Amino acid sequence: MLSFVSDLRLVDHHCHGVLRDDVDRAGFEGMLTEADRTSPLGTSLFDSSIGLAVRRWCSPVLDLPPHAPADEYLARRRSLGAADVNRAFLMAADVDTYLVDGGLSPDLLLDHRELAAVTGAVSFEVVRLEYLAEQVVSAGCTASGFADAVRARLDSSTAVGAKSIAAYRVGLALRPERPTAKEVADAAGRWLASGGRCADEVLTRFLVWEALDRRLPVQFHVGYGDSDADLHRCDPLLLTDLLRATAGLGVPIMLLHNYPFHRNAGYLAQVFPHVFVDLGLTTHNVGHQASRLLAEALEIVPFGKFLFSTDAYGLAELYHLGVLLFRRALSDFLTAAMASGDVVEADAIRIAHLIGYENARRAYRLD
Amino acid sequence: MLSFVSDLRLVDHHCHGVLRDDVDRAGFEGMLTEADRTSPLGTSLFDSSIGLAVRRWCSPVLDLPPHAPADEYLARRRSLGAADVNRAFLMAADVDTYLVDGGLSPDLLLDHRELAAVTGAVSFEVVRLEYLAEQVVSAGCTASGFADAVRARLDSSTAVGAKSIAAYRVGLALRPERPTAKEVADAAGRWLASGGRCADEVLTRFLVWEALDRRLPVQFHVGYGDSDADLHRCDPLLLTDLLRATAGLGVPIMLLHNYPFHRNAGYLAQVFPHVFVDLGLTTHNVGHQASRLLAEALEIVPFGKFLFSTDAYGLAELYHLGVLLFRRALSDFLTAAMASGDVVEADAIRIAHLIGYENARRAYRLD
């Protein structure tokens, strides 16, 4: 691996917390991929690209030989306990700065400060918009008071960015206009009457516009996720109207994950001034094939618009793999380009720094 | 090629019969790709990836040097006659077990028993649902009797799986619910009044649910096919609602072919417990580029959910090429992963066995 890539400082601009407690085999397999659980019709989820990557790359971190069998690996993991496992993988990952979406299963996971404390890293919060709205409703509000209650929470937030899971809840075909006060109150009223999760197109748009008003970069889950999502409603191209409407604000919009729509995402990052993309989640899920995916993702996206993230969630292994497979893929990309004479080393170094941390620092104004 | 891949036992879980009689050049070219015939605006269909593959790999099977010119190849083929040509290629393909969809042009093709008899292979029937429905109508039935007539045929079938060409007839955006008896009778009535092929969304869903009731794995044509299909209605993601509705039944759903939506299909196989995928038809159509396609198809699909098939139809060459190019692609995939240290040989062998035959045997309960 290129030394300037193996040493590259990293801002992980989108991840979640790591599990506080131990997990059994079923739980481990259930968090390994986007499947809920191992299927009785299939075989173990270790029989997958990411399963192979865990056995190869994570075994040595737990002082096992590479490619240890799954049972042996899980036994070793249990014998060490969650705290030691977390420390081992987070130290191996060696991320400089975490931006943490803490709104998914907060009870089970370390929060952003606890995560960072494991390795002495820096961390920032990313506020999950749908979770914030649900907190507003849980705390008690009226339909007409919903909007101001959301605003108050956003105003008091110390988050450096916002995150929307519109893809899971209403799809990405959001209308472009900021909803009116009446539309928001009406939608809130419907939600208060029906209960359930925040899954309303008007409210989603309201949340996004409010975040943009506060100059918070807005992250969108895009593409690949679990079976809750209708993937055909998760193509980033469906965001085009909203991107066009918000292009003039000068506030970044971050398209996360993007597989298998990563080329579509790259197009949006090229033509819209405020769009950035990453390849989080994908990188560790495709395991040893990550190099090809990163190369595809970098076809037309400006290098100043591509970010690093892991989207790691729960399993400490995913932080390590997200980093390691990314470094390997970036090194492969730059090594090939230098070998063919298409990039000189000084440019390769600059591109690595942009992608590893400079773009994130600039876009989120972390300094 | 890796010896454990060149020797790998194969269950071809989706193919058709081979032509009983000889074929002229126009007929040969018309069956080589998904084009109906050679276009006067283009050139020979031998000028394509599959055409190059025929000349390279099929010529030696007919005792010609590799890369024999098309005319020479076809002359040799004619001089041997259909029976010898079929035997030569099916012996070269060396498939252990065929699952044969016999519902397309049955008069022209060997049926599944005849196909298997050529080489002493084992064969099973896959019942083509739309063809079964058309047979019910041809045999004479009433609108209210249609459903039971379908059920009777399914009950007496010895098929190990069912196949739907919804993609060609109504698109894959099937609604998830099982249609009611009244809806089925009404739809059957409309069809009986209008005539033509089975091309009704309600009837398609009825057929699929009836097959699932009998625990028959249901194969769907997905993606790439001839110009009869509207490819934008053949994206497997359009099946999401139906897949969600049937996930709890424990009966496999097989997504066939999938090009160019193979990544979408792999996602479905990861997140839905009953979804399996293959790369049939694609493999021989892309010829020497099959290795890249197989690698893409294996990015996120669990190795326990990927099946081998040729989708060979009519031309004996397609059985040979479907097998050979698949073996070559699988060997390339595993060789590269072993060379980079990402997979050890024991795992590579296990993955090959899963994909070659174990997954099919388990999913179709062939033992």
Place this chain on the structure above:
Amino acid sequence: MLSFVSDLRLVDHHCHGVLRDDVDRAGFEGMLTEADRTSPLGTSLFDSSIGLAVRRWCSPVLDLPPHAPADEYLARRRSLGAADVNRAFLMAADVDTYLVDGGLSPDLLLDHRELAAVTGAVSFEVVRLEYLAEQVVSAGCTASGFADAVRARLDSSTAVGAKSIAAYRVGLALRPERPTAKEVADAAGRWLASGGRCADEVLTRFLVWEALDRRLPVQFHVGYGDSDADLHRCDPLLLTDLLRATAGLGVPIMLLHNYPFHRNAGYLAQVFPHVFVDLGLTTHNVGHQASRLLAEALEIVPFGKFLFSTDAYGLAELYHLGVLLFRRALSDFLTAAMASGDVVEADAIRIAHLIGYENARRAYRLD
């Protein structure tokens, strides 16, 4: 590079004119990719695949060392002046025959004759249908006279093909039928009343059918373009109904650019007798990654249906890069296929000639 590829005669079946005058840095960056301008949130557009390609491959043409810094490159460019720069790159590109869409910013660009005169090449005009319609309206016409005025202009045109930017104006989901005279007059009336650009689905279809009546091959912008387009309305599969309706006419339809839908386009070229595809615009935008894209584009398209184009516009560099990166990608494709024994040299040469110029000469009847 293979000598028969570096020497290959080329018909560029779709490009625009080159800039008549000099351009400053902002203007240069704005024409380099499909972004309107450099984003203050990103970095220079030289930080992209095409930016690296300019610095590597274009610097030596201006007598700078490869990989000259952007400022140095632009200073050298300015010191030479537009005429010298144009000549240097067009000579380096060495295109035999240009087919030029002159309907975009004609005031700023050399027309097809002027372009060809720079190097002594041959040139033909491709008439841009929406621009022709706008000229008809500018010249003054009535709603009922619109159709005949269009016909008169087409009849007097010396163009060898027509071009539609339906993708930008109305999307590619065109209905298949030829519109009636009344529908055209009504649509023209609405347009005359409202003003603006030609952006009406009925008029677009009318223009396309009129071009086909005159046996003019019709080029469609497909896929990737600037932020004016809704890329999800630019998938070539949306043209399926129109392609089916026009398949019997024997007049070619050319799908241009196609990224990231190049596999979908290849499918259409295989199954419809009159569909041809290219990879213009994409080739230079993806820079050193063009080889993978060309390989993907050639998976299932018959080699007799794939055309060369640059889609170069404005910057002289784009003609050079479009040619050079295409030659490099084609050479890589054929070299790999020969190395693995999948293609013999005589076939590789024939495929190169088909793609480089024979297909274009046949489809546009240039002889």
